[in-house]
Structure formats: C-alpha cells, structure tokens
Amino acid sequence: MTTLTHDPARTAPTGSARNHWIPRLGGPVWLVWRQHRAAFWTLIAVTLLGVVVMVHLRGQMMDFLATQDPTSRRAGGLPTEFETHAHRLFTIGSYLGYIPVLAGVFLGAPLVAGDLESGTAKLVTSQSVSRLRWLTTKLAVPAVMLALSTGVLSAVLTWWWHPVKGLSSGLIWTSFFSVTGVTPVAYALLTFTVGVAAGMVLRRTLVSMVVTLGIVVAIGFVWDELWRSLGHVLSLTTDKGVGPGAAPPELPTEAEQQGQGTYFLTSSGDRLDWTTCLDQIEDDRAHTACLESKHVIGWSLDYLPVAQMDTMQWLGAGVMLAVAAAVATFVLLRGRKRLL
Structure with missing residues (x-):
C-alpha cells in the first residue's frame, strides 16, 4: 500500500505569497497613516454614513414625487408635504458646507504643528527620510483622503438635488453652489493647506487651530461676497413704457436677479434707479410726467x-x-529650509 504524505511546503502558500495581492503601506505613507489613522477612519465613517443617509432620503423624496402628477412639477403645484423633503435636502447641504471649516481646523492645523510640538518631526527627519519627502507625504495622504471623501459626498448631494432643483425657494441653484459639483473639493483642499501652513508657522496645535478658524471664516466671507462675480451678468429690457398695462420683464426660470432691483431704461440706453420720481408716486399723472421728462421708455434688470x-x-x-x-x-519650501 502506498502511503500519501502531506507536504506543507508544497500545499500551503507562504504568508507573502498568500497576501501578495493585498496593498501594503510602507515608509512615510505608513507613518502618516499610522499617526492620523483615527482621523482617517473617522473621515471614512462619516462619508459612508452621509452617503447612506442621503441615498435613503433621496429614495423617500423620489417615492413621494412618483405619487404626484408629473405636470405639477413643471407648474410648481407640488403639495406642502414636499417642503419637508426640500427642507431635509437644504439642511444636509448646509451641513456639508462646514466641511471646509473642519478640514482646515481639525485636519490641516494639527497636521504639522502636532509633530513640531511633540518632537516627532525631529525624530522622523533624523532618519533616512528627507524633509521634503516627509512633508510631501504628510500633505499628499490627507489631501487625497479629503478630496475623495468630499468628492463622494458632493456627488451624492448633487445627485439628490438635481431632480428637484428650483422646485422650491430653498432649492434654487445659488443655495447649492458651494456644496455641489467640484467646488467643495477645491474649497476643502484650500482650507486644509491653509491650516497646514498656519500650523507650520505657529508651531503650536491649539493656537494654530484657533488662527486657522479665523482665516477660514474670513475666506468664507470673501467667497460668499465674490463667487457671483465669476458669472457673466445678463440683462432683460423692455421699451413699451412703464405706465398702466406695461409689465416689467420676467426673469427666466431659476435665474437670480442681481443689483438693486428693476431699473428704469431711458431712450439713450442709460439706466435710472427705481427710486427715480418716487416722491411723486402718489400722483399718477405727476409720476408719469416725471418719468417722461427723463425719457424713460421701459425697464431693465440684471440676472445670472x-x-x-x-x-x-x-x-x-x-x-x-x-x-x-x-x-x-x-x-x-519653508519646511525644507526651516522645519525644525
């Protein structure tokens, strides 16, 4: 009788062979992941939770819309129950608007400042890893994680919002400009790098977080004031007079009016403020005569x-x-020359 023997070396793969397909981190990448794994796992968990919540709420909204007459969506005749779904969408979008603040204050500011304060930076750079390589990895790994997380959340929110944009006063495009599309990713990366720079200059974690918060708030204020200037303002005009029976121009669907309101248009093409002849508004004849004396022929308004x-x-x-x-x-550049 032939005896069969079991040769572990031939039948069982070695650990390296068994796991050769599993990506392994090494060097500075492993160190950065190890140092900030709590923040990274939190970021991943929040992203997954946000996706699940938004997918669930979108499903409820679409189920509700499926029970409505399709023509009501075009005519703006959705029942008041829709406002509940619109409020949820607007609220979640508002929450995502805090991502740049969190990215700068809690991820960017402590990133380098914590290592400088604890002495980890001195230990790392005393090894075979150069300062430039360590800093590049230190920036790149969190930036990639942040970009992926923000991009996923923004994409899901955009997918949720698109079928109903403009159907409610709270769902107009200007309310979702900074939290949909590519904008949130760039915004979060900006505040993240600003936080890192503040931490490198100030070298104290708590101080860096406070200063970063102030800078990020200032960036947000400037952004809110200036982002509309990225567009090309269009104008609507009429030339049929402004008296009885002459209606002001109507904005296109989902357009946002710019400026102070509707202006008076003169025959020369100039525009007058809507307060022109306002002191004679109680007397129709006097008001009309005042506008005619200024050669007003219609209205004009600006919009995006x-x-x-x-x-x-x-x-x-x-x-x-x-x-x-x-x-x-x-x-x-600063870290390469004056890190420690």
Missing part, C-alpha cells in the same frame, strides 16, 4: 442664469486650487 452654474463652479474651483497649490508650495 442657472446655465452658468457649472462654468462658474469650475472657474471658482480653479482659483481655489491655484491658491491651495501656492500655499502647499510655501509649506514645502
């Missing part, structure tokens, strides 16, 4: 159309990414 939203988002994202790249370059 929704069609420009994507272009404006990409342009704004490009500006923010350029600033982020400049800040990151400052971090690398």
Whole structure:
C-alpha cells in the first residue's frame, strides 16, 4: 500500500505569497497613516454614513414625487408635504458646507504643528527620510483622503438635488453652489493647506487651530461676497413704457436677479434707479410726467442664469486650487529650509 504524505511546503502558500495581492503601506505613507489613522477612519465613517443617509432620503423624496402628477412639477403645484423633503435636502447641504471649516481646523492645523510640538518631526527627519519627502507625504495622504471623501459626498448631494432643483425657494441653484459639483473639493483642499501652513508657522496645535478658524471664516466671507462675480451678468429690457398695462420683464426660470432691483431704461440706453420720481408716486399723472421728462421708455434688470452654474463652479474651483497649490508650495519650501 502506498502511503500519501502531506507536504506543507508544497500545499500551503507562504504568508507573502498568500497576501501578495493585498496593498501594503510602507515608509512615510505608513507613518502618516499610522499617526492620523483615527482621523482617517473617522473621515471614512462619516462619508459612508452621509452617503447612506442621503441615498435613503433621496429614495423617500423620489417615492413621494412618483405619487404626484408629473405636470405639477413643471407648474410648481407640488403639495406642502414636499417642503419637508426640500427642507431635509437644504439642511444636509448646509451641513456639508462646514466641511471646509473642519478640514482646515481639525485636519490641516494639527497636521504639522502636532509633530513640531511633540518632537516627532525631529525624530522622523533624523532618519533616512528627507524633509521634503516627509512633508510631501504628510500633505499628499490627507489631501487625497479629503478630496475623495468630499468628492463622494458632493456627488451624492448633487445627485439628490438635481431632480428637484428650483422646485422650491430653498432649492434654487445659488443655495447649492458651494456644496455641489467640484467646488467643495477645491474649497476643502484650500482650507486644509491653509491650516497646514498656519500650523507650520505657529508651531503650536491649539493656537494654530484657533488662527486657522479665523482665516477660514474670513475666506468664507470673501467667497460668499465674490463667487457671483465669476458669472457673466445678463440683462432683460423692455421699451413699451412703464405706465398702466406695461409689465416689467420676467426673469427666466431659476435665474437670480442681481443689483438693486428693476431699473428704469431711458431712450439713450442709460439706466435710472427705481427710486427715480418716487416722491411723486402718489400722483399718477405727476409720476408719469416725471418719468417722461427723463425719457424713460421701459425697464431693465440684471440676472445670472442657472446655465452658468457649472462654468462658474469650475472657474471658482480653479482659483481655489491655484491658491491651495501656492500655499502647499510655501509649506514645502519653508519646511525644507526651516522645519525644525
């Protein structure tokens, strides 16, 4: 009888062979992941939770819309129950608007400042890893994680919002400009790099977080004031007079009016403020005579159309990414020469 023997060396793969397909981190990448794994896993968990919540709420909204007459959506005749779904969408979008603040204060500011304060930076750079390589990895790993997380959340929110944009006063495109599309990714990367730069200069974690918060709030204020200037303002005019029976121009669907309101248009093409002849508004004849004396022939108003939203988002994202790249370059150059 022949005896069969079991040869472990031939039948069982070695550990390295068995796991050869599993990606392994090494060097500075492993160190950065190890140092900040709590923050990274939190980021992953929050992203997954946000996706699940938004997918669930979108499903409820679409089920509700499926029970309504399709013509009511075009005519704006949805019942008041829809406002509950609109409020949920607007609220989640508002929450995602805090991502740049969290990215700068809690991820960017402590990133390098913590290592400088604890002495980890001195230990790492005393090894075979150069300062430039360590800083590059230190910036790149969290930036990639942040970009992926923000991009996924923004994409899901955009997918949720698109079927109903403009169907409610809270769902107009200007309310979702900074939290949909590519804008949130660029915005988060900008505040992240600003936080890292603040941490490198100030070298104290808590101080860096406070200063970063102030800078990020200032960036947000400037962004809110200037992002509309990324678009090309269009004008609507009439030339049939402004008296009884002459209606002011109506804005296109989902357009946002710009400026102070509706202006008076003169025959020479000039525009007068809507307060022109306002002191004679109680007397129709006197008011009409006043406007005629100023050669008013109609109305004029400025607006931004929704069609420009994507272009404006990409342009704004490009500006923010350029600033982020400049800040990151400052971090690398300063860190290479004056890190410790």
